[in-house]
Amino acid sequence: MIRLLIGICVGLCLLISSCGPAQKQETSKGEEMTTSSELLAKGDELFNSRNYAEATETYLQAVTAAEKEEAEVTLVEALSQLARGYLAQDKKGEGRPWLEKAKALASDRQPKAWSRYLGVRGRFEWKDEKLEVATATFRQMYDYCLQNELHGRAVDAAHMVAITAGHEEQIVWARKGIEAAEAGNLDGWLGPLWNNLGWTYDEMGQFQESLEALKKAREYHHRVGGEHAKLVADWSVGHAYRRLGEFDTALEWLRPVLEWAEKRYAADRNPDTAEWVGHSCKELGEIAVAQGKLEEGLKYLERAGDELTVAKMPEWDPEGFKKLTDRIAEITDEINR
Secondary structure, eight states, rough: HHHIIIIIIITHHTTOOOOOOOOOOTTTTTTTTTOOHHHHHHHHEEEETTOOOOOHHHHHHHHHHHHHTOOOOHHHHHHHHHHHHOOOOOHHHHHHHHHHHHHHHOOOSSSHHHHHHHHHHHHHHHHOOHHHHHHHHHHHHHHHHHHHHHHHHHHHHHHHHHHHHHHHHHHHHHHHHHHHHHHHHHHHHHHHHHHOOOOOOOOOOOOOHHHHHHHHHHHHHHHHHHHHHHHHHHHHHHHHHHHHHHHHHHHHHHHHHHHHHHHHHHHSOOOHHHHHHHHHHHHHHHHHHHOOOOHHHHHHHHHHHHHHTTHHHHHOOOOHHHHHHHHHHHHHHHOOO
């Protein structure tokens, strides 16, 4: 979950670049009319801001405008992104017909349209849990984008292979993406790419390598990211120190992160801000338990459960939430013995 949160949400401005500069046309009455390319760019801006419902509506307007203009490249991109807008809202069924329409029109002779289509097709395959198929699509996209000098989209493709492939291949492709982003001076990509590499190492139990990668991710998130990305990056470094058993250092990171998350939650109480209070409490709870402070740890873990319920974690990560509730029950039993 953390891998996807940072890797996808933070890197969105590079993931879905628009066709090019927007232009205005004028109606016969001399009034300005919004073109399909403008609408596509506006949809991308909304998507980048995670306003998925509004972005989806704007992409639909872009589709209508592109059909009237007979702007085939923009039409394929808008159809693809319309499908992705529904996917981002967990409405695969509503998005899939639009992706099929994009498929019917897409041609590999139109690089921007074809690369956009491949990127969305691969994401549908990923969400369908067809990981090998998705990985093959993103490899194809990577090669195609390099051939057509679409460097940002090549990095996107490498980034996605680093999510969908097996661990060893994830490492290879994360490194490929990092090298490509560095070569293209795409600093906005380097935080998500280093982040994904760090979490791959975490899943493999290579905690020192994870810490080093997550520190690099933090460096770039603090250089070009927003407040949310910076908070999560700091939390990730604290998590990595906990995994290494360096609890004092982990606390130096995680206590300020909790204070930061609490301030954001107090200012804007919503599932997103609640989530990071919950994740921070969970880390602090595990540290307290590891240090033998069971009652303190239990309080943190119970609070984590409350905040992550507000964040709707039982819906988007039922397995992870069950692990948390099982952990709370385990610590409770140990205290009551």
